[in-house]
Amino acid sequence: MRKLAVVLLISLILLPVLASAVKLTIYCGGGTERKGLEALVAEYKKLNPDVDFEIIDISYSSYMQKISLAVMSGDVPDLMTITYPFAPELRKYLIDLDPYIEKYLGITPKEYEDAFYNVVKPYIKDENGKIKYVPLHFTVQGLWVNVDYFEKAGIPFPPLGGREEPWTWEEFVEVLRKVKEANNLPYAMSMQYSAERIANYLAIRGAKVLDENLNLVLDKDPKAIKALEDFVNLFKENLCVPAEWVSGQSADNDFYGGVTAVYWAGSWETLDALSVEGKRFLPAYLPKDEYCFGVEGGRFFGAFKTGDKKKEEEAAKFALWAGWKGKGYDIYLKTTLHLSAYKDHKVDYGVPIMESVQKVFGYLAANAPEWIVTVRANPVWSRLYDPLRKQISLVIAGQQDLQTALKNIRAEYERIVEELGIK
Template identity: 20%
Template sequence: MKMKQSKKMMLFLSVILVFLLTACGSQGSNENGSATNATNATNAPTTNNSENNKSEKPVTITASTNVVGEQAALLQEMTNKFMEENPNIKVEFSAPGSEYENIMKLKMASNELPDVFATHGWSQIRYGEYLADLRDEEWVSRLHEAIKPAVTDADGKVYALPMDQDKSGIAYNVEVLEKYGIEVPKTYDELMAAAEKIKTESKGEVIPFHMGGADSWPIGQFFDYFATPLYTSAEVNDGAQLSDGTFDWKKWDQMAQMFLNLKKDGYLNPNVLTAKYSDDAQALAEGKAAFAFYGSYVIEEAKTFNPNFKGGFMPIPSIHEGDTPTFAGGEKTTFGVWKDSPNIDAAKKYVAYFAKPENIAAMASSFALPPGLDGIEVEAGDLTGFYEKYNDIRILPYFDRVFLPSGMWDVMCKNGADLLAGGISIEEFSKNMQQEYERLRAVSK
């Protein structure tokens, strides 16, 4: 009986042992299977699949520019290449041309701006509060010193990427100046003396200054150019008063008189109010005009009329004793990022793409302008020598962008045309400037 019980006990223990071994084997299997997989997942590269999918999730950003024509097409081409290299980022690119400024004003009013947009000379004054700070972007270390004041502030905020630098001065016909033995004027008095000599010695066949007043903006260009040396660039100036609203607008009489004198003294083309900008370029190219108040771009335009045209480019002459010539300019082709963009990382990546040396070079060369970033060679043709010659000349922002409220540009253009047409007096011009200045300042507050 005891023997049978012993056998039963041994059998029971054997069953228990087999069970335990089976359980251990199953456990080992799990360790080599699912348990091992868990271990592998722990030891695998720390890539969170959900985060990875999120980073690669397709996004769409909007981008808009004020430039048109060849340059707009070039930006579109760069955008297409960016999308090829970054298939997860779709860019809806637009270049609305003359409507750009009005469109942007509406978008600012509703705080629904494009993810990336051109600041066209207004990165700080108009768009500053809407722009993300780009100071941590790689390309910032390569900003050209001359353009830094236009796109950065005293606190170090970087408002936009400048692809090139707007360097606007006075274009001239090199052969005309050589023919009449004229050195490039450095002061306004020298410029007027050159005009008198050209008018007299050419017996009126060469117009000193050609202006396409029918297009309106060439008239405003004169005031934007010469208001700076008259009121703000000299050591003692009216900049503070223009900024705080206390400027004595009777002083504008001098500016208006300078402009009217161009007509009275026979220095302007007689058809100034019906001529167009293209007529200015043609007259310059054909040697029928000596100077034009435009940036270097008019030289390229002139070459379409005369491929052999020899164009020169000079700074804006000073007016007050002790002051020095300057260029007007700052931002030209720029891109900033909307600070409230829902896809701000993609927007910054898109802007950084335009900072690639080959893209900066292509855009600056298309305008024949200096690049906005250092270490980049630009094909500026004949203008290269002039940029090198005047490399150290101050570049000051356009007068209206800094000292006049938005909307004053049209006031200058219209009143300038009315003054030439005899519709208003010098005093009325100044009075109109004051009224609109005060009205627009009040509206903008």
């Protein structure tokens, strides 16, 4: 009887603790991002042992489909990471972080917002000025090169490989040909299946998909059409890998596996580039035509409206701790080797290559014009993202010509603006 009484007493003592425990589910893109979240969770649980987490990986290619289905069914996670093209589309389903910023960070929402780079601000707020996202990390597009392949070809690359100025577009295409031939490679460059790569490429060539008033200009600008023709020709000439855009072949595997010599990717590849044994990879400038800059972006952290106020608050509390400099944010950045979204935020990564990474991608970010944010930080771009890359991929696959693709993109655009009520 005494043992039973002791067991009952312990149970009664533990019952309030168990009852107050909260489990938060997080959707993320896996890979480096998951490593960062795992590091955050491990540290956060030391401070908040009554909060548990489940991290669920979703592949980048099907991420929005999975999130959209979750929203439609009402079975949403407590937290999600989201890449910048899709962030505006999902803001309306997220809780307002303003009151939690004051409660858990001790600053005003305005002070919070002003801490970020200007190019980050348009993504975190909704149309009513309410803060919906915590920036998880800041990214900039750029090139990565296989140093051994370039040395064998005798080609200097900017700015760390013996050349100071960016290549012109014409020089860059010739470099791809030469490095491919010198190393007897099947292809020269990998590029992820992404409308963001198209947007950055077009911007360098002096063209846009949308203008600042969200009008589709892609099919009306001769400069944009010529640039798209050149883009498709990179695949036809086997300078780029068609299967990466047609059948979902991994651009990461191609580049790090030695199939290609150049990777049009960005700052987010740093950890992976360092993790490959026996090979040397360094960042490089994107080529220059009318412009030379890297389209900025990154990953954002948001808490869904679930109707469970206790879980919503716990989700907001964790997100803000994870995304505020000097708290969890520094842990995340040191784990992932990503760049900070905060102005004047110095992070001691403890990795020498980060000085080069910050130099190269800092240059590409600093040159970015304001309009590159305007034309992408909106629901029109979020919805046009998939149709744009799909239509171009069909041209690369030889299943339609460019003019047909442009007509289909125009039709999708008209449907999108009608649904959004934009005139």
